[in-house]
Amino acid sequence: MTNLHRHAPLRVALVGLGTVGGGVIRLLNTNGDLIARRAGCPIQVVAISARDRNKDRGVDLSPYEWVDDMNSLATRDDIDVVVELIGGSDGPALTLARQCLNAGKPFVTANKAMLAHHGLDLARLAEKGGIALKYEAAVAGGIPVIKGMREGAAANEISRVYGILNGTCNYILTTMEKEGRGFDEVLKEAQELGYAEADPSFDIDGVDAAHKLTILASLAFGTELDFAAVATTGIRHVIAADIAEAAALGFRIRLVGMAQNSADGLFQRVHPMLVPLDHPLAHVDGSLNAVVAEGNFVGRLFFQGRGAGDGPTASAVVADLIDVARDEYGDAFAMPVAALTPQNTADAxxxxxxxxxxxxxxxxxxxxxxxxxxxxxxxxxxxxxxxxxxxxxxxxxxxxxxxxxxxxxxxxxxxxxxxxxxxxxxxxxxxxxx
Amino acid sequence: MTNLHRHAPLRVALVGLGTVGGGVIRLLNTNGDLIARRAGCPIQVVAISARDRNKDRGVDLSPYEWVDDMNSLATRDDIDVVVELIGGSDGPALTLARQCLNAGKPFVTANKAMLAHHGLDLARLAEKGGIALKYEAAVAGGIPVIKGMREGAAANEISRVYGILNGTCNYILTTMEKEGRGFDEVLKEAQELGYAEADPSFDIDGVDAAHKLTILASLAFGTELDFAAVATTGIRHVIAADIAEAAALGFRIRLVGMAQNSADGLFQRVHPMLVPLDHPLAHVDGSLNAVVAEGNFVGRLFFQGRGAGDGPTASAVVADLIDVARDEYGDAFAMPVAALTPQNTADAxxxxxxxxxxxxxxxxxxxxxxxxxxxxxxxxxxxxxxxxxxxxxxxxxxxxxxxxxxxxxxxxxxxxxxxxxxxxxxxxxxxxxx
Missing domain, CATH: 3.30.70.260 (ACT domain)
Known part of the structure; x- marks a missing residue:
């Protein structure tokens, strides 16, 4: 409850200073007054850490204490919350998460890979410590779908949740569609424009979307996260002629992550699908993301927005920090980990x-x-x-x-x-x- | 924080037993187990009240205590939260709201008219008592836009918030569009089908949309609610030829509520607009609602879903109850009432x-x-x-x-x-x- 406002600032340590880390600093500097009004207190970055201290990041880092040993942040009394923007399912991000949560330090992350693989363990630690583990930025960037599923649609039995969860793939597919060009050529251009990574496999093979789907499925169905059960196919083998044939039939091709629950178990799949033109996903173009949830009372909910980039991702990270400042948070996966059910994988x-x-x-x-x-x-x-x-x-x-x-x-x-x-x-x- | 789960049920009194009230009862009966897992405790209707005890509502009301004097609920220790579904900006709904909030009783409402006119006063009472005043169902039915604005987009300076906020108008306009028919004829049919009220003026003159816009504007801009400042024009004077001309020019006509903040003040208007085909609002058909928020970091967020009806509205009401059960709530309008700024009306x-x-x-x-x-x-x-x-x-x-x-x-x-x-x-x- 925010009625008893904190007046002391929320003191944040930011670990990982890539594009998103820079975005968080820029956002807090730009919108600081507004955020203080909404959060009930200022939100201030006080300490920062990253692998390389000397890299030029285009952001003035001089106001912030540089910390060499990121794990020391876990036990510092002058830090209220640690934000992890390193990435990677294991390695330093996971070590930091465990150290923080074990030490009772609230933790905010954008790390979908880590959550897809270790989310349950981390949620258990957060629960034990009675502290926040927040990750709005991990799925669909700036779109508040974690909150939408965890809270907004919480009264519903969800029949399925699905969406366009990877902006790089959607950019490639919709560019192929609009320009009639081939996959390899569009991928190469996307890499030159910075829309795709030098090693694009996590995106174009559907792994990134599968990480995000794993998280959404748990929230939608109250099931344990189960990344291994996601059947994943990327977009490498979609050719221009597929897009043309689909168009002639009244469809557009989108990489769709879908989770559906049934009596026979949980079905989770990421693969390119033909989407009919009268479905809202058919109109999600470029690097946008979108999520659809179908509930037994609410019907079809549709969320769309920017799924990546420093601004949208920082928006989600800071939304989490505002929730922490307001003391409006609870179980990471909407219920205690013990209440989540393991689920058989449905036969596709x-x-x-x-x-x-x-x-x-x-x-x-x-x-x-x-x-x-x-x-x-x-x-x-x-x-x-x-x-x-x-x-x-x-x-x-x-x-x-x-x-x-x-x-x-x-x-x-x-x-x-x-x-x-x-x-x-x-x-x-x-x-x-x- | 939900980590320390309540195990005692959240005891709800439901006042107003129209379509939505029946929907809430049906939802809690249908999804009760799931909701208990997500909320951390069962959510149970224990008492009900409405104007006419003897009306047949198609729902079994025998499990619930009938209360003749709804205002007596405000001070009952065996009621944890009162849900108001009577409607009307003043009269019994407002009396009940004041009595409850004054007595420290958490209060959930779907009443946009009451909030548009008296929201600030009610929020002050809630703040004084340190209790919840929640109203997700008041805007855009089942779509969690209140949460989206209050929390999801909270890190952003919002440049404008706008959307299709009235399903009746959207149904009429899109039916006119698809069938090339005139306003009066389609309205009459909508009334026969139950999509429009016998007295449709609140909907078709834009008053209902203006109520909702008033609420969204406050959340978006941190300003005091100011219904009187909304310039409102409905859809009565849209003729079939307007829709045809707009279509020939590449537009669709939608009743759009829009609020925008600028150096010269706050602009709030509800009126029929020409929406270009490449804008997502152009594809919002039938009785759907949609809201767009444009933030300086997140970019354009788009939410779409069912904006009315017993199921979607009940979904939003129960989402509020889950927030109350989880103890995840705070200031009704995202910050203390004293922090909201009065705003000049911009010169249109x-x-x-x-x-x-x-x-x-x-x-x-x-x-x-x-x-x-x-x-x-x-x-x-x-x-x-x-x-x-x-x-x-x-x-x-x-x-x-x-x-x-x-x-x-x-x-x-x-x-x-x-x-x-x-x-x-x-x-x-x-x-x-x-």
Whole structure:
């Protein structure tokens, strides 16, 4: 409760001084007065730490005490809360988190990888100490979806939570879509523009989205975080022709992280999907993120905003600090860790839906018949089948949209075609969002 | 902090048993176990009150104690929180709110009208008692925008907050758009379907949206609530031809409530606007609500969902109860009432933007010249001017889109044309969202 305002400042130690760390400093300097009114007290960075003291970060760090041993912050009485912006699931970030929480020091982090892997352990420590463990910035950057799930939608049984959780992938896919260009070319440009990392695999292979989905799923369903159960496919194998075929059918391709709970268990998947044009996710363009939660009373909630970048991420970090200053926080994952339930992983094969299948095949007689036979034998019912690009050297494209059916039949189709000399490369499978 | 869980149930008295009241009971019955896990304790309705005890509400009320004198709930030790769902800015709802807050009883309400008019007084009482005054359901139904503004975006200086705040108006406008039908006909159908009230004026004249905007503006800007300063125009005078002209120009018409802060004061307006197709509000259809907040670090946040109905509204009411159970709440308007600033009303005449003007005129020579001269003399620069429907008995339509300019020039144009015998009826003015 904030009625009894603290008047003493909230003293923050900031660990990790990359883009986001700089953003937090800039935000607190720019909006300090406003934040003090809202938080009930000033929020002040007093100490900072990072790997390299001498790097030029474009921010004046002279007002802040430099600390070489970041772990010493855990036990300092003149620090009220530690903000971790180092990143990485293990290593120094995890050590710092454990030291802080063990020592009873409130902890704010943007580290989705660490939470996806060690969130339960860290939440247990926070609970034991009766202190805050906050992480709004870990999912969807500036969009308050952690708060939206943990509090805003808390009265609902959530049937599924899903969204566009990685801005880099969405930038690449929507640029391919608007400009009709190929994946490799757009990725390269994104790297040059700083929208994609030099090593882009965490983003484009869906790992980053899977970390975020793991966290959302726990909040949505009251289940233990289970990163290992997320089936993850990235966007490397989406080609321009997939986007064109999808468009012709009234869909856009988005990398969607989805978690759904059912009697058979928890289903968690990150993969490129065909999104119908009348669904709000189809209109999420560029590096934006968006999250949809479907609740049994609230219906469909949709949140959209900037999912990365120093400003939006700093906005979320400081929102957490304001909650700490206001003393408005509680269990990290919405309930005590002991109340979270372990969950079986649902069999994706039993999921029912429509699917887009794309094959690159040799341009020779009988190929279509071979594919059609495999789908028939696997029990897949075809809604449409298109062959394009006859007599091209790099093969012919065959795109199929199925009627709604069990995903196991799709798997079976691919197994039947495995090793076929007609196929060039691995077939592309994308499910259709309904 | 929730770490020290309450184990005793949170005992709720529910006052007002209309659609939403029934929804709250149904929600707590349906999702009770889940809510107990998330809240840290069961949330139980123990007492109910409404005007008419004998009305059949389609909900079994026998488990709950019926209370004739609702105000007696304020001082009962066996009630932890009172939920008010009576509605009305004054009268019994306000009396109940004052009695409860004066007596130190936590209070949850969905009553936007009461808050818009008396929110500051009620917040002062809550503050004095150190108790919760919560109202997530008062704005945008099930969408957690109060929390989004009060907490999620709290680190930001907000430049403007705006949105589609009335589902009835949005249903009417989007039905007119999709079916090319007139306002009166669609309103009548909406009333028959139960989407609009028998007396629809609060909705279609924009009063309901203005109540909600008043609340959002205070949260966004840290200003005192000031309903009287909201300039409000409803949708009664939007005709099918306006929607068609807007569509031809790449816009959709939405009733937008907007608050913006600037050096010359606070601007608050509810009126139908032309929204460009690439803006997310253009895709908010039917009875959905949506809110956009633009912050200096987070950028543009967009929230969409169901803004009315028993399920979504109950979802918001129970989210408030969960916050109360978790002891995660604070100042109703994000800071102590004394910290909120009174604000001058900005002069709308100084606002710069593009405008759509539509005239119905006599079909006779010289009318276009007369309008063109008035715009010229008023300093309005015209981007496009269309005349349609020559030789029709009910007049000819002249639609103008201006270049960006000060709104005072639009007013001046209308003054110059006032009393002109060429004009049939009042010209329509809609500003364009940029």
């Amino acid at each position: 094969g039993a999921r029912v839906g429509r699917t887009y299948l794309r094959f690159m095949v040799q341009d020779r007689p009988g190929v279509l018949a071979e594919i059609a036979a495999a789908t028939r034998d696997a029990g897949v019912s075809i809604e449409s089948m298109i062959q394009r690009g006859a007599h091209q050297e790099d093969g012919v494209l065959v795109a199929i949209v199925t009627h709604a059916g069990e995903e196991r039949c799709i798997r079976d189709t691919l197994e039947r075609l495995a090793g076929s000399e007609s196929l060039l490369g691995t077939p592309m499978v994308m499910h259709i969002l309904d | 005449g100084a606002r710069v933007g593009r405008t759509y003007l539509r005239f119905m005129v006599q079909d006779r020579p010289g009318v276009l010249a007369e309008i063109a001269a008035a715009t010229r003399d008023a300093g309005v620069s015209i981007e496009s001017m269309i005349q349609r429907g020559a030789h029709q008995e009910d007049g000819v339509l002249v639609a103008i889109v201006t270049h960006a300019g000060e709104e005072r020039c639009i007013r001046d144009t209308l003054e110059r044309l006032a009393g002109s015998e060429s004009l049939l009826g009042t010209p329509m003015v809609m500003h364009i969202l940029d």
